[in-house]
Amino acid sequence: MTGADAPPVGVPDDAGAAAITRAVTRGAARMFEDLGQAVVTELRLATGRRADIMALAGDGTVTVVEVKSGLSDFASDRKWEDYAEFCDCFFFAVSAEFPLDRLPDADVCGLIVADAWGAEILREAPVSRLSPARRKAVTLRFAATAARRLRGIEDPRL
Numbered sequence: 001m002t003g004a005d006a007p008p009v010g011v012p013d014d015a016g017a018a019a020i021t022r023a024v025t026r027g028a029a030r031m032f033e034d035l036g037q038a039v040v041t042e043l044r045l046a047t048g049r050r051a052d053i054m055a056l057a058g059d060g061t062v063t064v065v066e067v068k069s070g071l072s073d074f075a076s077d078r079k080w081e082d083y084a085e086f087c088d089c090f091f092f093a094v095s096a097e098f099p100l101d102r103l104p105d106a107d108v109c110g111l112i113v114a115d116a117w118g119a120e121i122l123r124e125a126p127v128s129r130l131s132p133a134r135r136k137a138v139t140l141r142f143a144a145t146a147a148r149r150l151r152g153i154e155d156p157r158l
Contacts, residue, residue, distance in 0.1 A: 017069035027114030028093040063089040089125035
């Protein structure tokens, strides 16, 4: 791309944004797995919204992570505000190049910086415990999604 077709300096084009999203998702997922948590990506919630990453800890804590490839991705998407009712903790995961000062404050979300090989929590997420009924529903959806995906690998007809 050249001239008027090129994105502004520092703003990824569609292919660049997709690559950043894949890298940040992989690194953040690896971090939660290294912490001993089970991870499902692209998990469809009961509302139809799709969580980029959901992590389930051994104690039942549910974490949702919204991955943002850049400032334009963040500015154009407010669906993350609907995720609080489906998790105990909510994080944004971004690349090191993301302008961190543009993300919501610590009372709203945690912050993860990631690349394709790993991630680091820069700010812990506030905790708001799910009700037992909601926790059960979210955990069952998590388990069913993971089981279907595993079966899909084992049996191509699925």
